Amino acid sequence: MHELALLIAAGIASGTPLLLAGLGLLLNERAGVVNLGAEGLMLIAAVAGFGIAFYTGQTWLALLGGALAAAVFSALLAWMVVYLNTNQYASGLALSLFGAGISAFVGAALVGKKLEIETSEKLPFLGDLPFFGPALFQQHTMVYIAVALCFGMVFFLYHTKTGRLLRGIGESPASAHALGYPVQRIRWLSLVIGGAFCGLAGAYLSVIYAPLWVEGMVAGRGWIALALTVFATWRPWRVLMGAYLFGSVTMLQLHLQAIGIEIPTQFMSMLPYVATIIVLALISRNPHWIRANIPASLGKPFHPG
Amino acid sequence: MIVLEKRQHPSPWMTYLSPVISIVLTFLIASFVVSAMGKDPIKVLSLFTLEPLSGKRAIGEVMLKATPLILCSLGLAFCFRSNVWNIGAEGQFLLGAIGAGGTAMWLTEAGVAGSGWLWISLALLLGAFAGACWAAITAWLRDRANANEILVSLMLVYVANLLLSYLVFGPWKDPKGWNFPQTLRFADSLSIGRLGTGMRVHWGFVVALISAAAMLWLMFFTSLGARLRVGGLAPGAARFAGFSSRESLWTVLLCSGAFAGLAGAMEVLGPMGQLTPHVSTGYGFTAIIVAFIARLNPLACILASFLLSMLMIGGELAQSRVGLPASVSSMFQGALLMMLLMVDSFINYRLRWRPGAAKGLKRDA
Numbered sequence: 001m002h003e004l005a006l007l008i009a010a011g012i013a014s015g016t017p018l019l020l021a022g023l024g025l026l027l028n029e030r031a032g033v034v035n036l037g038a039e040g041l042m043l044i045a046a047v048a049g050f051g052i053a054f055y056t057g058q059t060w061l062a063l064l065g066g067a068l069a070a071a072v073f074s075a076l077l078a079w080m081v082v083y084l085n086t087n088q089y090a091s092g093l094a095l096s097l098f099g100a101g102i103s104a105f106v107g108a109a110l111v112g113k114k115l116e117i118e119t120s121e122k123l124p125f126l127g128d129l130p131f132f133g134p135a136l137f138q139q140h141t142m143v144y145i146a147v148a149l150c151f152g153m154v155f156f157l158y159h160t161k162t163g164r165l166l167r168g169i170g171e172s173p174a175s176a177h178a179l180g181y182p183v184q185r186i187r188w189l190s191l192v193i194g195g196a197f198c199g200l201a202g203a204y205l206s207v208i209y210a211p212l213w214v215e216g217m218v219a220g221r222g223w224i225a226l227a228l229t230v231f232a233t234w235r236p237w238r239v240l241m242g243a244y245l246f247g248s249v250t251m252l253q254l255h256l257q258a259i260g261i262e263i264p265t266q267f268m269s270m271l272p273y274v275a276t277i278i279v280l281a282l283i284s285r286n287p288h289w290i291r292a293n294i295p296a297s298l299g300k301p302f303h304p305g
Numbered sequence: 306m307i308v309l310e311k312r313q314h315p316s317p318w319m320t321y322l323s324p325v326i327s328i329v330l331t332f333l334i335a336s337f338v339v340s341a342m343g344k345d346p347i348k349v350l351s352l353f354t355l356e357p358l359s360g361k362r363a364i365g366e367v368m369l370k371a372t373p374l375i376l377c378s379l380g381l382a383f384c385f386r387s388n389v390w391n392i393g394a395e396g397q398f399l400l401g402a403i404g405a406g407g408t409a410m411w412l413t414e415a416g417v418a419g420s421g422w423l424w425i426s427l428a429l430l431l432g433a434f435a436g437a438c439w440a441a442i443t444a445w446l447r448d449r450a451n452a453n454e455i456l457v458s459l460m461l462v463y464v465a466n467l468l469l470s471y472l473v474f475g476p477w478k479d480p481k482g483w484n485f486p487q488t489l490r491f492a493d494s495l496s497i498g499r500l501g502t503g504m505r506v507h508w509g510f511v512v513a514l515i516s517a518a519a520m521l522w523l524m525f526f527t528s529l530g531a532r533l534r535v536g537g538l539a540p541g542a543a544r545f546a547g548f549s550s551r552e553s554l555w556t557v558l559l560c561s562g563a564f565a566g567l568a569g570a571m572e573v574l575g576p577m578g579q580l581t582p583h584v585s586t587g588y589g590f591t592a593i594i595v596a597f598i599a600r601l602n603p604l605a606c607i608l609a610s611f612l613l614s615m616l617m618i619g620g621e622l623a624q625s626r627v628g629l630p631a632s633v634s635s636m637f638q639g640a641l642l643m644m645l646l647m648v649d650s651f652i653n654y655r656l657r658w659r660p661g662a663a664k665g666l667k668r669d670a
Binding site: 019036040060066076080083084085086087089090094095096099100101102104108114117177215219220223224226227230264267269270271274276280281282284285288290291303 | 309311323390392446449450451452453455457458459460461463468469472475483507534544593594597629630632633634635636637638639640642643647649650653654
């Protein structure tokens with residue numbers, strides 16, 4: 001039983017960056033923009049966050065700094081795809097490549113450095129519960145904040161005027177424009193905020209989850225988060241479910257080893273990537289299911305006049 | 306407020322100028338970054354431009370690194386032209402390396418000697434085949450399950466990396482190799498011959514040039530090429546004309562996988578001579594940038610490969626000569642692609658000053 005509780009706890013911890021990035025990408029895609037730069041944004045935020053945490057020792061400052069760094073670069077991407085009308089796929093890809101390069105470049109001096117940071121804390125009362133305590137309530141505060149952000153995202157998208165407008169833009173930017181709404185500004189903002197979410201995810205990885213900086217440490221989580229939005233058919237709660245599920249798959253490898261199942265480590269490490277491919281194929285197989293849910297203007301540029 | 310206005314006709318000047326402008330802009334940014342780090346920008350920039358071309362040996366290195374870039378970018382250009390977003394050339398490259406490396410390892414162990422060229426061709430073919438098979442997974446999932454090819458091909462890069470790591474750390478490890486993660490050194494007869502003395506560039510470079518010519522012919526002088534290009538430019542028109550999108554999907558992905566696989570195969574049978582975890586230094590990803598800079602044109606891919614090859618070598622030199630991290634190269638590569646995309650938008654758009662536009666009166670034109 002204790003094993004299971006630990007597995008759940010580890011799954012939630014490792015699913016949190018996927019949840020944060022997935023929510024950000026969901027916001028972008030609901031507005032009709034695919035952000036293939038997620039991986040690069042997470043790397044930039046990871047190195048920025050780790051640097052701040054290393055030099056100041058302030059965890060929250062590091063997380064905010066990471067989010068801010070990613071938001072700045074996301075704003076650049078947004079300016080390109082929204083105002084200059086560049087190809088969304090190519091531009092995002094470029095940002096991912098650039099992010100990988102710049103993070104390795106800036107982070108070269110930080111490799112091998114250690115952080116003195118408390119990475120988890122027990123909640124009062126709840127943390128002492130049998131089973132549920134160790135499984136759910138002995139995490140870093142950021143894990144709960146990620147869940148709260150998911151609540152927030154649901155509220156924003158479905159219960160506020162701006163959220164509904166954003167979804168409307170994702171369906172038909174031309175109609176929103178005809179009604180006089182600032183389509184480009186909202187798309188731009190959604191990318192900046194979505195980028196900040198990716199940034200939080202990246203900084204969480206390097207400052208709290210790892211906590212260390214290694215070149216390319218995001219290891220495809222940005223891409224997995226992109227697949228998550230498809231898996232979740234663009235709904236926040238399903239992003240949360242999917243993120244924890246994928247987090248658990250990642251953790252499963254360690255636990256299988258602990259039980260004594262002998263599979264080469266490399267095959268274990270393939271699990272999240274293979275799982276992503278399989279899940280993506282299973283979900284996308286039903287074209288009606290996807291077509292009924294996908295924001296209609298996803299990936300299509302919109303330029304007024 | 307300044308707004309972007311669509312041009313009546315795309316500017317022909319910008320089409321050719323934009324790669325040049327973006328290279329200049331990237332170098333400007335680069336010198337800014339370098340001087341911010343307290344290094345002499347002129348000296349660092351010369352490492353990226355003049356040094357790689359100084360002397361026969363250095364030029365040989367540029368050609369050596371350009372070889373896999375040309376091959377990978379040819380396949381990618383083909384894919385992008387027909388609107389198939391294969392970004393997993395890196396994985397297909399690694400599978401090619403595994404296929405050819407495994408063959409060469411087996412041949413060496415079996416002590417097969419004799420006519421090297423025959424065996425080399427076999428190993429190269431198997432490498433290309435392995436790369437094509439890897440790409441076929443992406444094609445199959447796209448075709449049968451409608452799975453997004455960007456994500457699938459990219460996930461397969463990670464899987465390929467781990468597969469290679471498993472092989473060289475596990476069953477393929479050289480028993481006499483002091484426990485290093487590498488295969489045994491292949492027999493000398495299995496190594497691709499060099500083009501000249503004092504240079505490491507091998508006959509694979511010639512193969513890459515021939516491939517570029519072949520791709521040019523396939524893309525622009527055959528009906529298959531025309532069908533594929535129409536499918537990318539105007540999917541609706543292609544469907545109306547009865548061109549199969551499945552045909553183009555499979556053709557471009559298999560072709561691109563085979564080219565990337567061949568590149569990987571030539572890398573292990575050429576300069577490496579054995580399989581290690583570090584077969585690729587990101588050739589498959591750099592090739593994406595090459596393909597875009599080359600405007601998806603096979604002949605331009607050769608030129609762009611030289612440019613990016615110089616950037617890669619410049620990064621290594623910057624590390625050894627002035628102590629900058631080697632990743633300076635991948636940073637500049639990414640910046641170059643971003644610059645290109647930005648500058649490219651001025652082919653089809655121009656900036657216009659429109660008073661009052663900021664107040665939401667955008668629809669007066």
